[in-house]
Amino acid sequence: MRISWKWLNEFCKIPLSPEEAAERLTVTGCEVENIERPCSALKGLVVGKIERLQIHPERPDLFVAEVDLGGPRAQCVTAARNLREGDTVPYGAPGSVIADGTVLGKRTFDSVVSVGMMLSAEEIGLPGIADEFGILRLPAHLTAGEDLLKALNLDDCILEISITPNRGDLLSLMGLARECYGVIEGSTLEKHELKLPRIGDPGSISWEGVTLEDPGCPLYGLSFAPSVQIGPSPMETRIRLAFSGIRSINNIVDATNYIMLVTGQPLHAFDLDRLPAREITVRGAREGERFRTLDGQDHTLAEGDLLITSGGIPVALAGVMGGENSEITAETKSVAFESAFFEPLRVSRTARRLGMGTEASYRFSRGVDPSRVLPTLSCLYEYLLKEAAQHHLEENVRVVSTRSWEKRRISLTRRKMHRVLLWDDLEQASKILQKLDLREISATDEKRVFEIPTSRADLSIEEDLIEEVGRLRGYESVPSRIPPLLHGTGRVGEEVEAHRKIRVAAMSRGFLEIVTYSFINPKWVEWLRIPETDPRSRGFRLTNPISQEQSLMRTTLLPGLLQALQTNLRSGWKDPIRLFEVGRVFLPGEEGEDHRESLRMAGVSWNGKERRVLHETSLKDDVLSIKADVMALCGSRGQIPGFSTGHEPFGHAGQTAQVSLEGKPCGYLTSIKPGILRELEIPGPVFAFELEIESLLPEKGFRFGQVVRYPAVYRDISLIAPVNRPAASVEEDLRRLGGTLLRELVLFDVYQGPGIPEGTRSLAFSLAYGDPARTLRDEEVDAVHEQLRLNLSAKGYVLR
Amino acid sequence: MDTIHAKIENIREKMMQELGSAGNSESLQALRVRYLGKKGELTQMLRSLGNLPPEKRPAAGQALNQLRQEIEAALDARALLIAREEDEAREATDFVDVTLPPRGRGWGGFHPVVQTMNEIIDIFVGMGFSVAYGPEIEDDFHNFEALNIPPHHPARDMQDTFYLDNGRLLRTHTSPVEVRAMLRWGAPLRIIVPGKVYRRDSDQTHSPMFHQLEGLLIDEDVSLADLKGCLNTFVGAIFGRPLDSRFRASYFPFTEPSLEMDVECFACSGRNPSCRICKGTGWLEILGCGMTHPNVLRYGGIDPDRYNGFAWGMGPDRVAMLKYGLTDLRVLFEGHGSFLTGGGY
Numbered sequence A: 001m002r003i004s005w006k007w008l009n010e011f012c013k014i015p016l017s018p019e020e021a022a023e024r025l026t027v028t029g030c031e032v033e034n035i036e037r038p039c040s041a042l043k044g045l046v047v048g049k050i051e052r053l054q055i056h057p058e059r060p061d062l063f064v065a066e067v068d069l070g071g072p073r074a075q076c077v078t079a080a081r082n083l084r085e086g087d088t089v090p091y092g093a094p095g096s097v098i099a100d101g102t103v104l105g106k107r108t109f110d111s112v113v114s115v116g117m118m119l120s121a122e123e124i125g126l127p128g129i130a131d132e133f134g135i136l137r138l139p140a141h142l143t144a145g146e147d148l149l150k151a152l153n154l155d156d157c158i159l160e161i162s163i164t165p166n167r168g169d170l171l172s173l174m175g176l177a178r179e180c181y182g183v184i185e186g187s188t189l190e191k192h193e194l195k196l197p198r199i200g201d202p203g204s205i206s207w208e209g210v211t212l213e214d215p216g217c218p219l220y221g222l223s224f225a226p227s228v229q230i231g232p233s234p235m236e237t238r239i240r241l242a243f244s245g246i247r248s249i250n251n252i253v254d255a256t257n258y259i260m261l262v263t264g265q266p267l268h269a270f271d272l273d274r275l276p277a278r279e280i281t282v283r284g285a286r287e288g289e290r291f292r293t294l295d296g297q298d299h300t301l302a303e304g305d306l307l308i309t310s311g312g313i314p315v316a317l318a319g320v321m322g323g324e325n326s327e328i329t330a331e332t333k334s335v336a337f338e339s340a341f342f343e344p345l346r347v348s349r350t351a352r353r354l355g356m357g358t359e360a361s362y363r364f365s366r367g368v369d370p371s372r373v374l375p376t377l378s379c380l381y382e383y384l385l386k387e388a389a390q391h392h393l394e395e396n397v398r399v400v401s402t403r404s405w406e407k408r409r410i411s412l413t414r415r416k417m418h419r420v421l422l423w424d425d426l427e428q429a430s431k432i433l434q435k436l437d438l439r440e441i442s443a444t445d446e447k448r449v450f451e452i453p454t455s456r457a458d459l460s461i462e463e464d465l466i467e468e469v470g471r472l473r474g475y476e477s478v479p480s481r482i483p484p485l486l487h488g489t490g491r492v493g494e495e496v497e498a499h500r501k502i503r504v505a506a507m508s509r510g511f512l513e514i515v516t517y518s519f520i521n522p523k524w525v526e527w528l529r530i531p532e533t534d535p536r537s538r539g540f541r542l543t544n545p546i547s548q549e550q551s552l553m554r555t556t557l558l559p560g561l562l563q564a565l566q567t568n569l570r571s572g573w574k575d576p577i578r579l580f581e582v583g584r585v586f587l588p589g590e591e592g593e594d595h596r597e598s599l600r601m602a603g604v605s606w607n608g609k610e611r612r613v614l615h616e617t618s619l620k621d622d623v624l625s626i627k628a629d630v631m632a633l634c635g636s637r638g639q640i641p642g643f644s645t646g647h648e649p650f651g652h653a654g655q656t657a658q659v660s661l662e663g664k665p666c667g668y669l670t671s672i673k674p675g676i677l678r679e680l681e682i683p684g685p686v687f688a689f690e691l692e693i694e695s696l697l698p699e700k701g702f703r704f705g706q707v708v709r710y711p712a713v714y715r716d717i718s719l720i721a722p723v724n725r726p727a728a729s730v731e732e733d734l735r736r737l738g739g740t741l742l743r744e745l746v747l748f749d750v751y752q753g754p755g756i757p758e759g760t761r762s763l764a765f766s767l768a769y770g771d772p773a774r775t776l777r778d779e780e781v782d783a784v785h786e787q788l789r790l791n792l793s794a795k796g797y798v799l800r
Numbered sequence B: 001m002d003t004i005h006a007k008i009e010n011i012r013e014k015m016m017q018e019l020g021s022a023g024n025s026e027s028l029q030a031l032r033v034r035y036l037g038k039k040g041e042l043t044q045m046l047r048s049l050g051n052l053p054p055e056k057r058p059a060a061g062q063a064l065n066q067l068r069q070e071i072e073a074a075l076d077a078r079a080l081l082i083a084r085e086e087d088e089a090r091e092a093t094d095f096v097d098v099t100l101p102p103r104g105r106g107w108g109g110f111h112p113v114v115q116t117m118n119e120i121i122d123i124f125v126g127m128g129f130s131v132a133y134g135p136e137i138e139d140d141f142h143n144f145e146a147l148n149i150p151p152h153h154p155a156r157d158m159q160d161t162f163y164l165d166n167g168r169l170l171r172t173h174t175s176p177v178e179v180r181a182m183l184r185w186g187a188p189l190r191i192i193v194p195g196k197v198y199r200r201d202s203d204q205t206h207s208p209m210f211h212q213l214e215g216l217l218i219d220e221d222v223s224l225a226d227l228k229g230c231l232n233t234f235v236g237a238i239f240g241r242p243l244d245s246r247f248r249a250s251y252f253p254f255t256e257p258s259l260e261m262d263v264e265c266f267a268c269s270g271r272n273p274s275c276r277i278c279k280g281t282g283w284l285e286i287l288g289c290g291m292t293h294p295n296v297l298r299y300g301g302i303d304p305d306r307y308n309g310f311a312w313g314m315g316p317d318r319v320a321m322l323k324y325g326l327t328d329l330r331v332l333f334e335g336h337g338s339f340l341t342g343g344g345y
Helices: A005-011 A018-027 A173-183 A235-243 A251-263 A344-354 A359-366 A375-387 A414-421 A426-435 A462-473 A494-508 A523-527 A558-570 A623-635 A674-679 A727-737 A778-795 B003-021 B025-036 B041-051 B057-093 B112-126 B154-158 B176-185 B224-239 B294-299 B316-324
Strands: A002-004 A031-036 A043-055 A063-068 A073-078 A088-097 A106-109 A112-115 A158-162 A209-212 A219-225 A268-271 A279-284 A290-292 A298-300 A306-310 A313-317 A335-341 A396-401 A409-413 A439-443 A447-451 A577-588 A595-606 A642-645 A651-661 A664-672 A686-692 A713-722 A742-751 A760-769 B189-198 B209-219 B245-250 B255-264 B283-292 B308-314
Touching (some): A002 A235, A005 A173, A018 A031, A173 A251, A173 A462, A251 A268, A409 A414, A409 A462, A426 A447, A462 B245, A462 B255, A494 A595, A558 A577, A558 A595, A558 A686, A664 A674, A713 A727, A727 A742, A727 A778, A760 A778, B025 B041, B112 B209, B209 B224, B224 B308, B283 B316, B308 B316
Antiparallel strands (some): A268 A335, A290 A298, A577 A595, A595 A686, A713 A760, B209 B308, B283 B308
């Protein structure tokens, strides 16, 4: 909200500079985001009066004015056509500065010298206050030669204040003045009495009545101006509205806005003659009902929206905006002014749904003060009386009310206040609260009871009072202490532990940690060829994404990693790169679950391209080098993963492994399908893995081996097995058939080709035999090894 | 002198001369063979001892053995010398320029936010807080209602929400875990909740996904003083030195009173009016906090008369940006290798 400092000081005299006041307001909860001095660029401008105005002797499109500057005179040439002799105008002499920084001087227009300039609203930096084209005409009562900034109160500054949603009471000068009085030591509140209007039938017009059908509007007042003269507002009003960020429309609409800024109560003006009937009914909208607001927009209403109707026809969307059918125009002759209380949540819902954040809806949503609804009509009446003598105003106001507002009572106890603030001076606390217009109605040593003004809808429980005391006293007065550890030590927990170990293991192996968005482009499902039968194709969609590229909750971490890889390649990255991410994926729930969130660890590796390096071969990854990574990551949790031939829709059909822990599948390891990489414009290969962290949560206590004191005896064995027989299963056979002395076996050669039957391959192992208690003799080992060969033959292996 | 002894002297002299000119291990080995080998001169002389008269044999044998020992010792000494010289020569030629690039893989790299989050977690765990988690896909109740934010309340405008096609929403803050934790563990309670949160907002300083770390302490007789103490300690620990702080009044529906904590700008301490970090204000907004609203305690099944507590929510992304001097929040989630490696890998 934009607040004029000078205007604010008319309500509360603040003995501080705007900067000091801003600091204090910020610390106590009204964050002043900026202090703006809108006319600070202007220098040397004065008020001038046009003594004489003649057409330029040679240029009929120009005028020559003789401007009285309170003694001295200046001759000015202007093209503006809106001036007359006797007009009062802003004037800048040579050397003075206008809003855009231009320094004025002398110019000659076809032999007529123009000294300085008469100025338009735009040239003094306030385009919004212009009411016609041309030079800005000022009020006649200003004196020639007066400093323009002082004369128009332009030497002002604007506080841009961010008001929190609970403090609707601060959305007015009166409310903010009260707050300043409460928080700024030495400030004085200027009395601005709010008085009730005279309630009764308007004598000067015929009016049938007001009907409130919906509890969303419990109080409704209407006042009348049987005859008005539409025109621009007085200069002072236009300037103040401009400073407050509100566009000037005409004197009637401006009056409602001006008074709203003062009291915080939004008002609406209807063209009385354009109302379909001389009655108003407030009712709930019907689902699907259509309405055109005065900004020309058509809206489809929903049940729960509040409508102001007349003769059965909607004329305003209550608390949000009036209708085009009854708005004030240049032809308006008579006016009805509405001041009402609308339920905050009703207005808020409508305004949010229709995206109509107006000055009115903003205030109604945050709750207006019901006790100001009717007095605001008195303020308006007085304002209009002063504004123009031509208006004919009706003093009586029509009021209908279906509810009364009790003032809330809240007690403040010594015990609770001390508990929070470590301070228990109830007497002082009471003084603080009374500055905020809370009235103490009973007092004991342990408890004070306060009556809360209706403007403060945010105060409803004792904690609210403690907050008021705390923030006004200043939180710096509360000491700082570290709470004692009474209930045991803090625990990082399994998930954080697992995450930390795995990430450090990954980084040690050259992986770069990244974090990508949890929402992805839905096209990834297609790009990764994930079939409909796969739960990973059934991710949740955002109904209101920022963009389609971020509209599907990821079901695998792979898209983010591949996208990061693409991003890097597109920016010219050539080196080998390994990326990993730890994050959640979001899967459809099983058996009554709403959904399932699973923490995953995934990585990709790309071998780089076209980059000449010193050590050509050492960095090239393949599926088996990534397998070593996966084993190391699991190893960091003391776990040994199992690998078996796997299948992934995006995985190379011959290079995909299922990873399992304790026999339970927990992820995959693969080379991404070459076709997918081609489509993603990633020159392959790319190796990837993804693991469920949950499977890695139980950290296995590491089992140490026996100390070997006697050297092993080595024998090799080479056998032929079908190609599709996994090496692991051959190893398993060797272990099982090798007897108790077989200590270790290492696969050292795999051969497939000439000399070996089609469909088979040769596997060569080096076997270590040993006994923990003694050195084995060669003959013993030979016997055992021979037995193993026999066993293998019996199992169907061809030995070489 | 006997011929045998003269011969011995002769061999000794010759041998010593040849030894002096043996320049490498090969010629040394040849020498060894020539004198001590099976057919070596000395060996042959030893063998020929039998031809001597028996009374001369002991003296001749002794002299020969002595010569043999002498020769062996001299050969060994020379061998040691030559080996050392040869090693030195070889090392001089086997030079490796250690400024060449390494072979194999180096350290990968960490993400600033994950790293910072871990540091923050450790600080609070040290103060007795335990880590708790909750879902990122939430329901309206936990994300809003149980936190004292009824439907259509203007406070909902503070957090623009993403909704899902299953009727749920993406949590806009980590606060929903407060009520979940209260219902699960009851009072007293001391938890922190790290995690991702989502708001429908995107520009240089807002990302639709970002991180939060929530804290909650519930006990008997908890004061704002405890909150200030915990958070001041945290700030000193994360920025490496105690920094001035100030607590401003603010508003959050789920705390009462509500405060915002600013810390002294660690870059300029308020001394530089054109400081880019604090924009000349001298203060950095770091987190929102407050005393847990009694309604929230009630939703969590905790008696607000007996227990009270405090909570805070901070942005590790912002802390990380301050710590590492980053200016654009969005690059944090794009995985640029050049950014994450500091330019090299």
